Amino acid sequence: MAALLRSLSSRLAVSILLGIVFATTVSAAPSRPTGGKSSSGAAKALYFIANDEANAVVALKVGADGLLSTGSVTPTNGAGSVALGANMQPATPDALVSQSALTIAGNSLFAVNAGSNTLSMLSIDPADPTRLSLVGIPVPIPGEFPNTVAASAKHNLVCVGTTGALSGISCTNFSPTRGLGPMDVLRSFDLNQTTPPVGPTNTVSQVFFSSDESALFTTVKGDPPTNKTGFLSSFPVQKRTKNCKGSAPSAATLSTKETRSVPSGTAVLFGSQSIPGTNRVFATDASFGAALLSIDTSTGQATTLATGSVQGQVATCWVTLSPATGTAFVTDVGVNRLVEMSLDDAKVLSELDLSANGDPGLIDLRAAGNFVYALSPGNGSTPAAVTVVDVSGGSGTARQAQHFELGGMAGRNSMGMAVWG
Structure with a gap:
């Protein structure tokens, strides 16, 4: 892993020296995340995937005090996998080089199986949200190495990003009771990758819906030393329509x-979040920090409103928006800290040093209620853990509330983060 991080750092340093990344700052209307129960209300359960050869969803109980306790491990009936680093060694502890390896829509949970090229759907029991059950069987995906998934409860539509030799986006409709339909055609990205992919650059980072769920966005990392340009992809959702008088509406696609x-000033776009109620996206960029983007709702074109550099970073890659603070929190696989950034101009607002808990760094994270939950898969010598951070005091008040070690529930391959409540 150290070699991987050194490789990424050297690549990113080259991009900066070449002037690929530059900072811009403009004024922006204040924004505050609000919205769905999985992000604005207090969590009752937290989930991620183990991503081992026999993949599983790990569910942890979240108490009324926001703290974690042991829950369950539920097989997905699919296989996990691990990308390769530039040194051709396993790319742990960022095994899927992505954000959002699982996601939730209502009481349905969706998880990628990178080793079997399938998508699993599980049902969440509201009476005990750590009790999961498979709905149907995992469905085959036309691409290879699925590493990120997004679901729209509004349209009953779930879409998967793949980043192997067959990379791109494919989608299907879902029913909470009947499960997943067949995946549709692969909308290809010509990344010239392998299966498993060699990363972390030149790979699909994340799929996610716009705040009104009218479009699907995908961030794809560039590779500056080889002049490979990263980009943000946008596909509109085609809404349900009636085929003829009296007929049932067709499914959204x-x-x-x-x-x-290619938003100006960006090079290695990674984890991103749509800012609720706006046409804006807060996106991390592993080469310098994060960018605030504006999406033209009529064309899907993205432009940069502001960028913010994170000093001392190795690779800023994952992001969540906190309803308690109205700000973004970002993590770095090589630096064990939580960095708070503004949704107005992407400036760094505060940093919480977590090095005392022994984790090597953090990956996927989610905010819910007054807390932020961040996953550290460990590195083989340190155990996997979830750090719980209390942000109830508002911006600038983050403090560690719990460091929950996962024991045998998951290890260095674990990925993703979702909450239900």
Whole structure:
């Protein structure tokens, strides 16, 4: 892993020296995340995937005080996998080089199986949200190495990003009771990758819906030393329509018409979040920090409103938006800290040093209620753990509330983060 991080750091340093990344700052209307129960209300359960050869979803109980306790491990009936680093060694502890390896829509949970090229759907029991049950069987995906998934409860539509030799986006409709339909056509990204992919650059980072769920966005990392340009992809959702008088409406689908953007000042776009109630996206960029983007709702074109550099970073890659603070929190696989950034201009607002808990760094994270939950898969010598951070005092008040070691529930391959409440 150390070699991987050194490789990424050297690549990113080259991009900066070449002037690929630059900072811009403009004024922006204040924004505050609000919305769905999985992000704004207090959590009752937290989930991630083990991503081992026999993949499973790990569910942890979240108490009324926001703290974690042991829950359950439920097989997905699929296989996990691990990407390769530039040194051709396993890319742990960022095994899927992505954000959002699982996601939730209502009481349905979706998890990727990178080793079997399938998607699993599980049902969450509201009476005990750590009790999960498979709905149907995992469905085959037309791409290879699925590493990120997004679901729209509004449209009953779930979409998967793949980043192997067959990379791109494919989608299907879902029913909470009947499960997943067949995946549709692969909307290809020509990444010239392998299966498993060699990363972390030149790979699909994350799929996610716009705040109104009218479009699907995908961030794809560039590779500056080889002049490979990263981009943000946008596909509009085609809404349900009635085929003829009196007939039932057809299911929503994802268009095959794509808009690609290369927002100025970005190079290695990674984890991103749509800012609720706006046409803006807060996106991390592993080469310098994060960017605030604006998406033209008529064309899908993305432009940069502001960028913010994170000093001392190795690779800033994952992000969540906190309803308690109205700000973003980002993590770095090589630096064990939580960095708070503004949704107005992407400036760093505060940093919480977590090095005392012994984790090597943090990956996927989610905010819920007054807390932020961040996963550290460990590195083989340190155990996997979830750090719970209390942000109830508002911006600038983050403090560690709990460091929950996962024991035998998960290890260095674990990925993703989702909450239910």
